[in-house]
Amino acid sequence: MIKNRVAVVGAGMTLFRRRMLETGREMCWEAAKMALDSAGLTLKDIDCVVLGTAPDAFDGLHMKGEYLLDGAGAWRKPYVRVYVGGGTGVFVPIAGWWHVASGLFDTCLVIGEEKMSPCHPHPQYAFSTIWDPILTRPLEPNLIWIFALEMHRYMHKYGIKKEDIALVAVKNKKNALDHPCAQIPAKITVEDVLNSEVLVWPVQRLDISPVSDGAAAVVLCSEDVAKKVTDSPVWIDGVGWCLDSTYWTNRELAYPKYVEYAARMAYKMAGIHNPPKEIDVAEVYDPFDYKELHHMEGLQLARKGEAPKLTKEGVTERDGDLPINPSGGLLGVGNPIAAAGMMKVCEIFWQLRGEAGKRQVPDARTGLAQAWGDLMQVGTVIIMRS
Amino acid sequence: MSEKIKEYPGHPLKAEDFKEGKVLTTKWRPNAKYAWSAGIAVSRFLKELKNGRIIARKCNKCGRIMVPPRMFCEWCFKPTDEWVYVKDTGRIITYSISYISAERGRLEKPMVVAVIEIDGASKNMGILHKVEGVDIEEAKDGKLFGMRVKAVWKPPEEREGAITDILYFKPLEEEG
Amino acid sequence: MSIEKIRDPRDIKHWFGNMEADYIYTLGVAGERFFREIKENAKIFGAKCKKCNIIYVPPRMYCERCFEELEEWIEVGSRGTVYTFTIAYVDENGNHLEKPEIWAFIKINGTEGGFIHKLGEVKAEDVYIGMEVEAVFKEKEQRTGSITDILYFKPIE
Numbered sequence: 021m022i023k024n025r026v027a028v029v030g031a032g033m034t035l036f037r038r039r040m041l042e043t044g045r046e047m048c049w050e051a052a053k054m055a056l057d058s059a060g061l062t063l064k065d066i067d068c069v070v071l072g073t074a075p076d077a078f079d080g081l082h083m084k085g086e087y088l089l090d091g092a093g094a095w096r097k098p099y100v101r102v103y104v105g106g107g108t109g110v111f112v113p114i115a116g117w118w119h120v121a122s123g124l125f126d127t128c129l130v131i132g133e134e135k136m137s138p139c140h141p142h143p144q145y146a147f148s149t150i151w152d153p154i155l156t157r158p159l160e161p162n163l164i165w166i167f168a169l170e171m172h173r174y175m176h177k178y179g180i181k182k183e184d185i186a187l188v189a190v191k192n193k194k195n196a197l198d199h200p201c202a203q204i205p206a207k208i209t210v211e212d213v214l215n216s217e218v219l220v221w222p223v224q225r226l227d228i229s230p231v232s233d234g235a236a237a238v239v240l241c242s243e244d245v246a247k248k249v250t251d252s253p254v255w256i257d258g259v260g261w262c263l264d265s266t267y268w269t270n271r272e273l274a275y276p277k278y279v280e281y282a283a284r285m286a287y288k289m290a291g292i293h294n295p296p297k298e299i300d301v302a303e304v305y306d307p308f309d310y311k312e313l314h315h316m317e318g319l320q321l322a323r324k325g326e327a328p329k330l331t332k333e334g335v336t337e338r339d340g341d342l343p344i345n346p347s348g349g350l351l352g353v354g355n356p357i358a359a360a361g362m363m364k365v366c367e368i369f370w371q372l373r374g375e376a377g378k379r380q381v382p383d384a385r386t387g388l389a390q391a392w393g394d395l396m397q398v399g400t401v402i403i404m405r406s
Numbered sequence: 407m408s409e410k411i412k413e414y415p416g417h418p419l420k421a422e423d424f425k426e427g428k429v430l431t432t433k434w435r436p437n438a439k440y441a442w443s444a445g446i447a448v449s450r451f452l453k454e455l456k457n458g459r460i461i462a463r464k465c466n467k468c469g470r471i472m473v474p475p476r477m478f479c480e481w482c483f484k485p486t487d488e489w490v491y492v493k494d495t496g497r498i499i500t501y502s503i504s505y506i507s508a509e510r511g512r513l514e515k516p517m518v519v520a521v522i523e524i525d526g527a528s529k530n531m532g533i534l535h536k537v538e539g540v541d542i543e544e545a546k547d548g549k550l551f552g553m554r555v556k557a558v559w560k561p562p563e564e565r566e567g568a569i570t571d572i573l574y575f576k577p578l579e580e581e582g
Numbered sequence: 583m584s585i586e587k588i589r590d591p592r593d594i595k596h597w598f599g600n601m602e603a604d605y606i607y608t609l610g611v612a613g614e615r616f617f618r619e620i621k622e623n624a625k626i627f628g629a630k631c632k633k634c635n636i637i638y639v640p641p642r643m644y645c646e647r648c649f650e651e652l653e654e655w656i657e658v659g660s661r662g663t664v665y666t667f668t669i670a671y672v673d674e675n676g677n678h679l680e681k682p683e684i685w686a687f688i689k690i691n692g693t694e695g696g697f698i699h700k701l702g703e704v705k706a707e708d709v710y711i712g713m714e715v716e717a718v719f720k721e722k723e724q725r726t727g728s729i730t731d732i733l734y735f736k737p738i739e
Contacts (some may be wrong), residue, residue, distance in 0.1 A: 035416030041429065042417060042643075043610035049644045050415035056649070063649040065660035080434060082604035140604040142510045153442045154452070154597040155474055155569045156534055160508045165519050165534075168502030173521075176500070176551045201414050221503035221516075221546055234416070265480050269521045269532040270472070273500060417611055424606070430617050430727035432607045437600075442597035446588060450596050567595060 023123030027246035027253030028113075028404065029365040030059025033236035036203045036354030039137035040233040044079055045091030048133045051235035052093050059239045059249055066239070067125035069094035071101050072112030072132045074357035074393075076378075077146035079135050092131050106307065106393020107240065108132060109236075109361015110400035114259045116240045117402075126242045132362030133235035143231045150395055152266070164228075168220040169394060170273040171310045175222065177274040178325030180313075182222055185186070186213035187331050188309035189226055192345050195338065196352020198378035201363075203354035204230055213309075229307045232354035236362035238369060254372045258290030258403030266395045279318030279392060279399030286401040288318075292386075295320045296342055299403075301371050301381045302388040303364035306349040315390060318346065318399065343381045348373065361391030365402060372406035415496055447475040450489070456567040458559050462527050464488045473527045475498060492526030494557040498550050499523050499532050503542060518545055522575055536574040554578040597665065609727075612643045615655070621727035624719040628658040628693050639695030660717035661690040662696055669706050684708060686717055688735050702734030714738045 032054025034040070034047050040146060042050065048071070071092045076084045085101025092099070102108065102115045109132045136143040147163045164222035187210060196205035208226060216225040246253040262281040264271065271277075283295070286371040292298045302321060313327035321342060322330050330336055336344035347353055347367040350360050368387035370376045388399045397399065421496060444452060447463060451474060454461040463475035467482045471490050478485050501520035507513055518540055521532035538558075551563045555575040565571040588594055609617055612629065619625045629641030629652040636645070639658055644651055667686035673679055684706055689696040701709060702718065715735040725731040 033414065035414050035418060037416060037418035039419045039421070039424075039608070040416055041419050041608050041611055041614060043608065043613065046610050046612070046643045047416070049649070053644070053649055053651070054415065063647075077601070077603065080436065080603070080607070090498075090642075091644070093649055095646040112529050118539055138605045138607045140606055142508055145508075145603050148508065148603075149601055152474075153440070153599055154448055154595075157599060158568055158570050159519075159536065161519070161534070162504070162506060162508045162510065163504060164506070165504060167505070169500045169519070169521055169534075172502050172548075173500035176548055201416075217505075219506050220519075221505070223502070267474075267480075269534050272530055273521075362500065419608070430609050430614055430621070432656065432728060434607070436603070439598070439600045439718045441596045441598050444597060449588065449593055449595040453593065548615070568597075 022121045023210070024121050024242035026117050026120045026240050026242060026256045028238050028252045028256065028369050029241050029246050029253055030055045030061065030239040031237065031369045032058055033157045033201055033359070033363055033366055034234050035059050035201045036232045036234035036356055036359070036363070038203065038230060038232060040135070041335060044073070044084070044088050044133055044135040046235065047135065047235035048088050048091035048131050051133070052091070052129055052131050053238040055239050057235040061127070061239060061249065063093050066093060066097070066129045067127045068098040068118040068119050069129045069131070070112055071099070072103060072107060072108035072118065072358040072362070073101065074103060074108055074134055075146055077149065078139050078143055080138055082333070088133060093129050095380070098125070103358070104394060104400065106305065106357055107261070107361070107391045107398035108358040108393065109363070110365060110389050110391035110402050111261060113238060113240070113256070113365050114261060114400060117256050117259055120240050120242050121388070126245045128240040129237065130240060131235060131237040132359040134356035134358045136231050136356060137233050137234045138154040151180050162220070163352045164220040164223055166268065166271055166396060167308050168223045171308065172222055173273040174310060174314055180325070180328050182214060183210055184332060185227070185310045185313065186210040186236065186330035188306065188312045189213050189351050189364050191331065191337065192306060192309070192312070192349040192351040195346055195379065196348025199348045199353050202348055202352050203232055205348060205352050212305070217269040223308065227309045229350035229355035232356040234354060234356035234359045236359045236366050238362070238365060252373050253404065254401060255405050258286035258292070260285030260289070260401040262399050264397040270394045273396065275324060276314060276399060278397060279315055282399035282401045283319045283390070286403050290403040292403065296322070297343065298386055299388050301343045301346060301368065302390070303347060303349070303367050304344050304390050305361065305364070305392040306345060307355055308390070309351060311392070312344060312349065315392060319388070319390060319401070336347065338379065338381055341367055346376070346379045348380050351376050357393070361389070361400070364389040364391070368404050372404055416440070427482070445477070447477045451475050452567040455569065455571040456565045458562065458565070460492050460494050460524060462490045462492045462524070462531070464490050470528045471526065471531065473524050473531045473533060490526070492524050496522040496555055498537065498553045498555060499530070501537060501545065501550050503545055516542055520550070520575070531561045535572060537576070538574045539576040610643065612641050616640050617720065617727040620731050621725045624722070624725070625627040625657055626660050626717070627655050628690070628695065630654045632657055637693040637695070639690045639693045658690050658693050662690040662715055662735065664701070664709065664711055664713040664715060665696065666711060667701065667709055679725040684709055685737070697729070697732070699729070699732060700734040701736070
């Protein structure tokens with residue numbers, strides 16, 4: 021059934037910033053070229069391309085996938101754009117994995133890109149059509165409402181305080197100081213988070229990742245080609261994805277079941293039975309600080325309600341037993357929606373190769389990257405091994 | 407990565423670069439207007455709201471009574487079977503307090519929004535709506551979880567068959 | 583399987599709304615340079631890929647075929663040939679135009695690129711594929727760094 025084992029052999033990314041001069045195409049090219057160069061390959065070696073980019077409404081460009089095509093290196097190649105909201109960043113390498121694992125192609129270039137800056141008055145406005153137009157939009161919601169509702173439910177169900185959640189923002193922004201592309205790395209304290217502007221209680225300004233422009237890319241190869249290209253391929257051993265419905269007011273928001281299902285699918289494929297022990301490093305989707313905790317539990321890396329305890333005890337620091345988001349995550353590096361998950365995939369790649377420099381987690385052999393998105397409904401998980 | 411690569415590509419800009427004309431731009435405002443069909447289930451739901459009632463839909467296979475109503479059950483993947491009137495009271499399952507508007511400006515008065523589990527519908531069948539008549543400090547202390555609330559309706563002549571025919575939900579005074 | 587039918591059309595609700603946002607696009611690394619030359623100097627530039635032997639107009643940051651960065655920019659002039667054209671009798675909303683407009687793809691001589699633009703100072707019946715044309719620019723004070731800094735292309739005598 022699976023014809024080829026698939027390896028990641030190169031990675032690249034642009035700076036993540038609030039607004040970039042580059043058009044979306046130019047950012048794709050910068051990331052893709054860097055990934056190819058790092059693998060010692062050229063565009064001629066690439067059989068197919070998969071691109072992930074989130075709502076067309078950000079750039080105001082219809083058919084965004086086709087517009088970005090030439091920058092993605094897909095000129096006259098088999099090409100497809102995939103999109104599951106914020107989950108796209110990990111879904112796109114999964115889609116690339118299908119292309120190679122099926123035996124249909126030997127090499128695949130995978131790119132995640134987002135240009136959020138053209139949308140005014142604020143990119144958040146592009147989300148206005150995420151809501152049900154009849155039952156929700158007339159109430160004039162803003163996007164942060166749903167995060168606040170989910171965060172509050174999570175805090176209430178497990179008795180978690182804001183101080184515990186703020187530790188995640190402190191950790192990730194600190195980790196981002198060592199990431200060369202990071203948009204808002206910083207040394208902050210729990211007090212800084214608790215004193216920041218209240219947007220929609222309990223969400224405050226420093227609980228949230230920024231709006232960003234950016235792109236990231238990886239090159240995938242089948243086993244035979246990977247062995248010729250590099251001495252240190254990083255194997256994709258597990259993939260999983262799962263979606264829930266958009267009836268988000270009809271489910272228990274304190275626990276992301278769809279993330280659990282995606283994780284179980286990936287763990288089964290990778291032969292992992294005890295995730296907290298067998299995963300050496302994890303990049304967990306953190307658009308808000310509480311989401312890192314929420315997802316850790318969905319990923320079975322912590323028991324329900326216990327993720328804050330692990331954070332408090334330092335278990336999730338780079339030198340802890342289960343380092344989470346050594347890159348600095350979305351909170352520190354930035355959140356260009358589809359490229360953010362790809363940044364995490366690149367990070368795991370570099371970690372497993374021992375190339376993460378100051379961010380390096382010692383002895384990282386098995387890594388996990390997870391993304392999440394849409395209307396609180398999609399989980400995407402990828403497991404890699406060196 | 408960081409060891410082998412010296413420079414990461416990208417030309418970042420600042421907000422001032424746009425204001426000071428340091429960078430060229432093209433502007434556009436799309437003028438797209440929509441007439442979204444409510445569909446069979448929500449058309450009835452809206453009609454009942456005009457009459458001051460909330461209606462749900464039942465699937466006889468899984469037994470769920472669903473709000474908002476839908477013509478097929480997404481769990482059983484079959485058509486739903488009956489209309490069921492539910493109450494206009496409920497319980498707050500989660501809530502938040504917004505200080506910002508849809509356009510990210512500051513609101514004059516903070517607004518409480520909640521997911522309210524409707525009495526008569528299945529567990530966790532909530533709808534999103536506003537809540538008024540609560541103390542903001544108590545709300546921040548987490549005191550509103552599980553609070554019983556009741557819908558406050560627009561006067562009948564002002565209702566138009568919209569979710570806003572319910573103005574908001576307010577705390578329900580229990581009898582003794 | 584019984585399906586509910588709605589018999590009275592007044593029972594079918596529609597909800598009206600719009601998608602409102604303003605978009606401000608940057609022109610990109612290549613676009614910024616290209617349009618500055620048009621704005622300041624009324625000059626049209628292309629970018630050359632030596633490997634593939636192509637000159638892109640408008641210029642790009644990279645070659646779509648070999649993926650190399652394009653560093654060589656060449657002034658390509660403002661003369662071209664009508665590659666194809668059409669005559670529009672309705673505007674973008676489908677309303678009748680008082681005076682029909684001639685739209686063409688003008689290939690810039692010596693390059694693989696060109697522009698979609700208007701043809702001016704010519705009668706519709708005199709236009710033909712292969713006609714030689716030249717760009718007419720706005721006065722410098724009126725140029726903003728946009729494709730509309732070119733008013734139209736006119737036939738070369």
